[in-house]
Amino acid sequence: MTIESMGLRAKKAAQVLSLSDGGQRNAALFAMAQALEAGQANILAANEEDLACARKNNMTQSLQDRLRLTPERVTDMRQGISNIGAEEDPLGKVLGGGTRPNGLQMQQVSVPLGVVGVIFESRPNVTADAAALCLKSGNAVILRGGKEAIRTNTAIANALRGAIAAVGLPKDCVQLVEDTSRESALALMQARGLLDVLIPRGGAGLIRAVVSQASVPVIETGAGVCHAYIDSAADLLMALNIVENAKCSRPSVCNALETVLVNAAVAPAFLPRLAARLASYPVELRCDAQALALCGGVPATKEDWSTEYGELILSIKIVQNLSEALAHIARYSTKHSECIVTNDYAAAMRFSKEVDAAAVYVNASTRFTDGGEFGFGAEIGIATQKLHARGPLGLRHLTSYKYFIFGSGQIR
């Protein structure tokens, strides 16, 4: 099916969905969770075919891991859908309003965005997550996953579509693009008048392609070159814990740490302990000249400061003061999550105010930038631009609003 005809179907489904009530949408989510359970054998069999193909194509182990579903992972997807169902309805909320001097009664009310497109890479759980988040927020969704997961995604999408139809909502609330060519991705990026927003989820190359080629509105997600600045007034044990956690607990994610900036006053005390703490993983240290002398590792190149490693590599730079740390962050930050460790009140406040990022932490790990951790229930991505929504994108960020204006014949 062409993207255009999918878009037209999605628009029709979105219209029906926009008139549904929260109870009906929750019933659909309940049915969707059950359908994953009932369809588990099918889904796992399809996943096994994708994995066989992946092995034949010599896919790396880490990509195979992302692609792989297990009964536990299917249970997690199911639990994720149930959790989304349990969230508060984001629609129909009165966000503002009042009576104008001429007597017009205005209400600003949350409504769905309409049709959401999601382009994503190998993880098949995105199919279930994105479908559930969009359905809960009253949006029809067009999902375009990667070629390597097409059988798994198709099995999941079919199960979900059946469940949606079973509760009397249009199955086209959730559609999966079966054509995984570049052309289908491009058509989705340029589906003007059909998509209200396109959300890319994946690596830097995907994001770049989408922002440069899309003519539909895009919420950019992704890159996180996150920093921790260890101030002269830092509690060094706390700093060790935070750096270890932010770097090592899940190095592949965007809220993981890439660079530590250490105040010169505490560098001699801090860096040898840091090197010792990270040696067991082991974390490769890429250091400027001064840091190298204190903790070993390899010399950092200019590229290191702007690289999102996504693995157990940490770049380290010594700075003379907070201003130098702020300047480095202003230059290299992707405006995702930034952290200061300090017990100095003025330094904490200045860092918070001056750093331009979605999330600015004082004395806490950057790993908390996450929809679940922020109390949003679940997330469809983490926005690194400033338009619409910034940081974790939860249900409320999948809504727009409209103004209801009740008059009695007012003219202007």
Added chain:
Amino acid sequence: MTIESMGLRAKKAAQVLSLSDGGQRNAALFAMAQALEAGQANILAANEEDLACARKNNMTQSLQDRLRLTPERVTDMRQGISNIGAEEDPLGKVLGGGTRPNGLQMQQVSVPLGVVGVIFESRPNVTADAAALCLKSGNAVILRGGKEAIRTNTAIANALRGAIAAVGLPKDCVQLVEDTSRESALALMQARGLLDVLIPRGGAGLIRAVVSQASVPVIETGAGVCHAYIDSAADLLMALNIVENAKCSRPSVCNALETVLVNAAVAPAFLPRLAARLASYPVELRCDAQALALCGGVPATKEDWSTEYGELILSIKIVQNLSEALAHIARYSTKHSECIVTNDYAAAMRFSKEVDAAAVYVNASTRFTDGGEFGFGAEIGIATQKLHARGPLGLRHLTSYKYFIFGSGQIR
């Protein structure tokens, strides 16, 4: 100067501006208003040069009218800046937050977008309005106006820049692109990493060019094919007043009416009166066959239903019921402003709920969709997409937010 170097200057200015307090920004606005007064002779002289050039190039009278400044119009610009100064500071507002179960204290706080680009056509007052709105909201702005107004825009921008510098803020908070070629517009659309948002203000061609070519985030503004549905339970005198006002009070603007849908039950009573009421302007009526028989005019073609006339032309269609009206609106609306005139509660509620538009009116003119009328003080445009902000864009819509997270060593 290249767009890139302007963008880098704007980023620096935005950084300073993001640390300014509201008092300092208000002082700049006060100085900007004064500078327009002091520079009035210069500005009017520059405008006279632009107008001479326009006459030489046989610019239409209506475009010359848009381009023309008078002492009164300069006073209006000055007053506009003062009004923006008097608005509440949109920055530093705590929009949400709370304490997470792990003790993290989160605050979601409004911050500037950063660098805003505005591409606009002939009206030179946009230079002053956009500069003032952006400065008040802590954003640096890059303005790219039309070739025909370049001398006027330069004189205005220079006056404003001088005023900003005089209060100790960077004059590059406001920059005007002097190169009015297509290339400069394209460079602005693709200034990735330099612009946080681009707002096009102008005709359909400009908007189309921007959304298809931009790789920076865009807020789409513009087209308004607005409808009024005259229900069978309408107060017909009220309907006449609303249609007359919405069509005739300022036909060139986007919230003006283009199409009237009349319920067949009241069409015989309503349409002859409507034709009589609009004859004095005169308004050209483009009617479907049934309406033509009742009120005269010319036959409407298929194109009429999707045309934003921007002048004294009104298309008229007779519908059998509310459902047919809703279907017509769903097909042809640009989702700007839509209106029902009725005294039937259920019809009013159904129309409000089902119509997908930024502003849905019951018994009031569509002409109220405006930042000033909505109580936003002023507007930088009216958004017709659903992302970020919908409808009139006021100061609050020129902000993003960031999360401050205060911890005591939390790790995940």
